[in-house]
Amino acid sequence: MALSPIDSPKPVPAAAKALPAKAKALTILNASTSSPSNASTPSSEGPQDLSEQLNEQVRRNYVTGSRLGEGTYAIVYSGHLRHDPTSLVAIKKLKVNKDYLDGLAPDAFREVRALQELSHPNIIKLYAVFSTRDQNLNIVLEHLPRGDIEGLMQNKSVSYGPADVKAWANMLAKAVWFCHENSILHRDIKGNNLLIAADGEVKLADFGLARTFSDPYRPMTYNVITRFYRPPELLYGARYYGGAVDVWSMGCVIAELVLRHFFLVSNTDIEQIDAITDVFGSCTEDVWPGVSRLDHYIPPAKDNIKRPKPMIYWKQHFGMLGDDGIEYLKSMFVLDPRKRATARQVLDHPYWTNNPKPTPKELLPQAAGGVEKMAEDLKRRGGEIEEGDGRADKVARKLNFADLKR
Amino acid sequence: MSRAAQRSGAAPSKRAQEDGDMCPVCKSARYLNPDMRFLVNPECYHKMCESCVDRRFSQGPAACPIAGCKRTLRKARFRTQTFEDIKVEREVDIRREVASVFNREEDDFETLQNYNDYLEQVENVTWNLINDIDVEDTRRKMDAYKEENRRQITRNQSNAAQEAISRKAREEEDHELTRLRRADARREDELERQEKSDARKGIINKLATTKGDAASIAREGRRAELKKSSAQRVALDKKRDGDVFSSGTENGDASSAFLFKGLKKRVAPPPEKPYDPYGGWSAEKEYFSQQDFYDWDYLSNARTDPRYSAGGYDINDYCARALCDAFSGFGVFIQDEVSGRDLGSTPSMATTAAAAVGGERVDAKMDDVF
Ligand SMILES: Nc1ncnc2c1ncn2[C@@H]1O[C@H](COP(=O)(O)OP(=O)(O)O)[C@@H](O)[C@H]1O
Ligand SMILES: [Mg+2]
Ligand SMILES: [Zn+2]
Ligand SMILES: [Zn+2]
Numbered sequence: 001m002a003l004s005p006i007d008s009p010k011p012v013p014a015a016a017k018a019l020p021a022k023a024k025a026l027t028i029l030n031a032s033t034s035s036p037s038n039a040s041t042p043s044s045e046g047p048q049d050l051s052e053q054l055n056e057q058v059r060r061n062y063v064t065g066s067r068l069g070e071g072t073y074a075i076v077y078s079g080h081l082r083h084d085p086t087s088l089v090a091i092k093k094l095k096v097n098k099d100y101l102d103g104l105a106p107d108a109f110r111e112v113r114a115l116q117e118l119s120h121p122n123i124i125k126l127y128a129v130f131s132t133r134d135q136n137l138n139i140v141l142e143h144l145p146r147g148d149i150e151g152l153m154q155n156k157s158v159s160y161g162p163a164d165v166k167a168w169a170n171m172l173a174k175a176v177w178f179c180h181e182n183s184i185l186h187r188d189i190k191g192n193n194l195l196i197a198a199d200g201e202v203k204l205a206d207f208g209l210a211r212t213f214s215d216p217y218r219p220m221t222y223n224v225i226t227r228f229y230r231p232p233e234l235l236y237g238a239r240y241y242g243g244a245v246d247v248w249s250m251g252c253v254i255a256e257l258v259l260r261h262f263f264l265v266s267n268t269d270i271e272q273i274d275a276i277t278d279v280f281g282s283c284t285e286d287v288w289p290g291v292s293r294l295d296h297y298i299p300p301a302k303d304n305i306k307r308p309k310p311m312i313y314w315k316q317h318f319g320m321l322g323d324d325g326i327e328y329l330k331s332m333f334v335l336d337p338r339k340r341a342t343a344r345q346v347l348d349h350p351y352w353t354n355n356p357k358p359t360p361k362e363l364l365p366q367a368a369g370g371v372e373k374m375a376e377d378l379k380r381r382g383g384e385i386e387e388g389d390g391r392a393d394k395v396a397r398k399l400n401f402a403d404l405k406r
Numbered sequence: 407m408s409r410a411a412q413r414s415g416a417a418p419s420k421r422a423q424e425d426g427d428m429c430p431v432c433k434s435a436r437y438l439n440p441d442m443r444f445l446v447n448p449e450c451y452h453k454m455c456e457s458c459v460d461r462r463f464s465q466g467p468a469a470c471p472i473a474g475c476k477r478t479l480r481k482a483r484f485r486t487q488t489f490e491d492i493k494v495e496r497e498v499d500i501r502r503e504v505a506s507v508f509n510r511e512e513d514d515f516e517t518l519q520n521y522n523d524y525l526e527q528v529e530n531v532t533w534n535l536i537n538d539i540d541v542e543d544t545r546r547k548m549d550a551y552k553e554e555n556r557r558q559i560t561r562n563q564s565n566a567a568q569e570a571i572s573r574k575a576r577e578e579e580d581h582e583l584t585r586l587r588r589a590d591a592r593r594e595d596e597l598e599r600q601e602k603s604d605a606r607k608g609i610i611n612k613l614a615t616t617k618g619d620a621a622s623i624a625r626e627g628r629r630a631e632l633k634k635s636s637a638q639r640v641a642l643d644k645k646r647d648g649d650v651f652s653s654g655t656e657n658g659d660a661s662s663a664f665l666f667k668g669l670k671k672r673v674a675p676p677p678e679k680p681y682d683p684y685g686g687w688s689a690e691k692e693y694f695s696q697q698d699f700y701d702w703d704y705l706s707n708a709r710t711d712p713r714y715s716a717g718g719y720d721i722n723d724y725c726a727r728a729l730c731d732a733f734s735g736f737g738v739f740i741q742d743e744v745s746g747r748d749l750g751s752t753p754s755m756a757t758t759a760a761a762a763v764g765g766e767r768v769d770a771k772m773d774d775v776f
Contacts, residue, residue: 121685174685181689183727213723216708238717240708245718290712337718344689352683 059130062140064091073108073208078143088143089127094136108137114184114210115141122175124195124205144205145198147367150191153257160365162320166351167358168202169254175204176250177343180243183213187224189249191256200361213242225249227272228262232283233337235273237296244337247346251332258320273298280335281308288336324351429455431462431471445484448499450477451492459484497536504532507552509562510666520668527664551664694729696722 065078068090079091094108115126125142132138149168152158172194179186186207193206209224219239225231231248233241255263264279266272277283282300283291291297300306314326321329328349331341341349352358427436429444431454436442443456452472462468463481470477489495508528515521534544552559705721708714 120687170683170685173683174687177684177689178687180723183723183730213727214719216705216719216721216724217714233717236717238719240714240719241717242720242723243718288716290716293712293716336716338715338720340718347683349683353680357681 058128059132059138061128062089062091062130062138064093071206071208074139076141079140088145090141090143092139092141093132094138108139108208110210111139111207114179114186114207117182117184118178120175120178121201122171122203123178124203124207141205142197142203144195144203146196146200148192148196149194149202149253149257152196152365152367153191153260155367156260158365158367162322162325163356163359164364165254165257165320166325166356167361167364168257170352170358171202171361172204172250172253173343173346175202176243176246177347179204179210180246180343184210185213185243186210186246186249188226189246189253190226190229191253194253196366200364200366214240227266227269228252228264230269230272231337232273232276232335233294235269235276235296236283236291236294238294238337241337243342244340247332247340247343248337250343250346251329254329254332255318258318270298276335277306279309279313280333282306283335291336321351322354324349324354327351429453429458431455431458443486446487446492446495447479447484448496449479449483450475451496453487453492500535501532504528504535504548506563507548507559509559510669511562511565514562514670515666516668516670520666523668524666527666547664696726696729698722700725 061082062079063082063085065080068076068078070076074092074094077091077093079089081087081089092111112126112129115124119125124144126139127142128140130138130140149172152160152168172189176186176189186204187209188206189204193204194202195205196202211220214220217240220241222234222237222239222241225234225245229249229252231245234245252263264272264275266275273283277300281287282305283297284300284305285292292299311326314330318326318329328341328346328351331349332346334340428434429442430452434442434455434457444453445456445459446453447470450470450472452470452475454471458471459481462471463479463484467478467480469475470479487495489498505528508524508531510521510524512518512521515524531544531548534540705724708719708721708724
């Protein structure tokens with residue numbers, strides 16, 4: 001397998017915050033003594049082969065408890081270490097996938113591989129992986145009990161302001177930047193994959209669609225990213241793309257935090273292009289050289305070239321961010337992905353150091369929380385049926401896996 | 407008085423007025439109008455109801471309607487009374503005002519003694535204002551001090567304001583207010599007692615030694631008896647005479663009105679660290695530095711052909727990944743052996759290595775499941 005990048009970003013004071021890259025490179029995920037309670041980096045002992053990980057020993061370490069949530073390809077349970085009921089974890093149990101009965105589901109594999117590489121306060125921690133007798137894969141993750149950003153954005157009983165938005169946006173931006181520095185594309189950034197830890201830290205989760213930056217000429221699937229968050233290049237069927245796709249999604253999440261509703265909304269992929277161009281203007285060769293060469297590009301009618309919304313629109317809807325905030329937000333929505341801000345450029349923007357200061361995470365507003373919140377969450381997700389496309393990639397994931405395999 | 411009794415009561419009684427339940431201006435009683443609020447103006451502290459304030463002062467400043475007062479009052483300065491006793495209310499106001507001007511903190515002084523001396527002088531000023539002693543002179547000096555120390559005062563104010571943000575500070579303030587209220591109540595008793603005995607003594611002395619009408623001597627006596635006859639008093643008088651006041655010494659507070667000894671020289675605090683949007687993480691490469699451009703045919707199409715580039719595919723990202731993969735291998739195994747050699751400062755080597763890696767199609771060697 002590929003070695004972890006030794007030069008991955010690291011804390012400047014060489015703190016034990018993250019696993020040293022070197023150790024990480026030599027360590028394969030599970031050690032039989034793995035434990036999330038007594039260390040933040042619980043699994044770093046004896047190297048084991050990936051196949052060996054899926055073992056009884058690890059499985060017996062954990063006790064599965066109540067259900068926390070359900071995604072497209074997994075049900076997530078709360079759990080704890082057998083010998084320590086206070087050590088909470090989340091156990092993501094992959095749904096049986098008939099197509100992969102005698103192999104590993106690709107989603108799970110992506111998730112494990114990506115998370116193995118990434119150790120950062122704003123990225124969900126992976127503790128262990130094990131399989132059960134029915135060949136289901138279980139991923140043991142950091143327990144993040146305070147709901148997600150989408151829930152927060154929609155929960156009108158939680159009020160928040162510019163400093164709070166800045167704090168959440170910054171945690172998201174750091175996570176995206178860290179993924180990209182480690183050559184990993186997330187490809188499913190959205191409010192409900194941004195989970196909130198007990199201490200208020202926002203963590204990017206659900207790496208089921210993640211992958212490394214591709215090699216030249218190696219096509220990727222364009223059917224990634226939940227529609228509302230999908231950038232124009234993917235809607236136009238680009239098969240060669242980069243970190244800019246995640247930056248677009250990040251812009252959408254920040255925008256909806258301000259608006260308190262989804263930003264670019266539509267019912268089909270074609271309509272999604274309209275939703276985007278209504279705000280940002282038509283995609284033409286002028287603003288985006290080469291766009292007409294993308295497979296699914298549809299040129300706008302000559303008499304219907306849309307102009308981007310004027311500044312007054314931004315001030316009206318996003319005034320909360322201030323002028324600097326509007327500028328940095330717009331930089332994430334440049335149609336041409338080559339001109340879009342990179343995650344690093346986003347973090348370098350003066351917005352972060354200008355006033356107001358981001359709210360310290362312990363002081364961030366939070367939803368009522370607890371079991372009630374969980375129930376409400378589940379309801380919300382149940383009601384929000386996005387016809388066939390909510391997780392547009394349910395099918396795409398399987399279809400495109402062949403592309404992705406070497 | 408029970409609610410039922412109130413309702414059955416006919417005319418506003420004398421009792422109601424004493425209880426503070428009747429407006430001394432319009433004579434309406436609170437029990438007829440439960441929403442009625444009383445306001446005071448710190449100019450004279452005469453109490454009246456909100457609608458009287460609205461009626462009389464909405465057109466601009468006007469004279470206080472309470473018989474014998476005549477002070478000019480402004481509507482904006484009316485507020486609800488915090489303390490039951492109007493004397494306490496006034497004293498707290500004065501204390502608050504003085505404290506906002508003399509807001510130095512213990513930290514500003516070199517020794518605790520210096521700080522205590524300062525507090526004592528401030529207490530003298532407060533005392534004078536509360537008891538109407540040399541009010542004009544004291545006010546003039548306080549204003550001069552305020553003018554001369556404007557910058558320091560605002561700085562300490564903002565310190566205090568920042569402190570007040572924390573919940574703890576707010577709690578402490580509540581405690582302090584309660585403490586003040588109690589202390590004020592106690593002081594008042596004391597004062598009254600003292601007043602009565604001293605006054606009598608003073609008047610008798612005066613009457614015995616000077617001529618003049620008894621009434622004016624008595625009035626004067628009443629004033630004098632309020633003065634603090636302590637050493638503090640003497641010290642303040644001496645200062646007023648100018649001997650200690652002359653000019654600010656090196657570590658003193660240069661002021662024509664007051665001199666506080668032992669003030670520390672103010673060193674500008676280090677500027678607060680700006681927020682780090684990276685949260686303390688950096689992505690500086692330890693083992694290689696990437697160049698903007700690698701001349702390698704394999705990459706040129708991906709760079710120029712819009713089918714590859716228009717979607718945002720960036721070969722620099724690929725190069726970064728390839729270099730990273732390559733050097734993580736080097737890092738783990740070579741780093742320790744090649745001690746003392748700084749790989750990071752030899753980009754040409756990095757380039758060669760990357761080219762070599764790329765040329766061998768590094769990806770083919772790695773079982774990348776993606
Ligand atoms: N670590 C966790 N702690 C608490 N709840 C979680 C955790 N991980 C996932 N969940 C819950 O389960 C849901 C589905 O998880 P997710 O990883 O997004 O699965 P999928 O990839 O199938 O969408 C989430 O929306 C969340 O409500
Ligand atoms: Mg999900
Ligand atoms: Zn009245
Ligand atoms: Zn009056």
